[in-house]
Amino acid sequence: TLLATGSAHPLYARWIATYGGEEYGQIVRDVLALTERVGEDLSASERRAVTERFNVASRYEWMFWEMAYRQERWPMTST
Structure with a gap:
């Protein structure tokens, strides 16, 4: 995966680490759960x-x- 191989360019390496990391994944899951909860009442x-x-x-x-x-x-x- 791109997360595993990374990038030699520091800008891209930082981008890959941010969006491929577990912290970002948890934020996405939290936002999806919130969206589902709010959407139930629409x-x-x-x-x-x-x-x-x-x-x-x-x-x-x-x-x-x-x-x-x-x-x-x-x-x-x-x-």
Whole structure:
């Protein structure tokens, strides 16, 4: 796994250690459990709204990583 092999580059090694470590895994599990508990009490319309927001956020996350993978530039320019 990437966690086992790591990276020679310090920036990537730190990133791998952070997101591959047990502490981060526990945070993810805690957030998932909280989400499940809160979601149990949602109405059907609230559940649809939350699902749509999750889908939009997931698309943005995918687009962010896709942009980095393709080495694209942000279309806005600074002035």
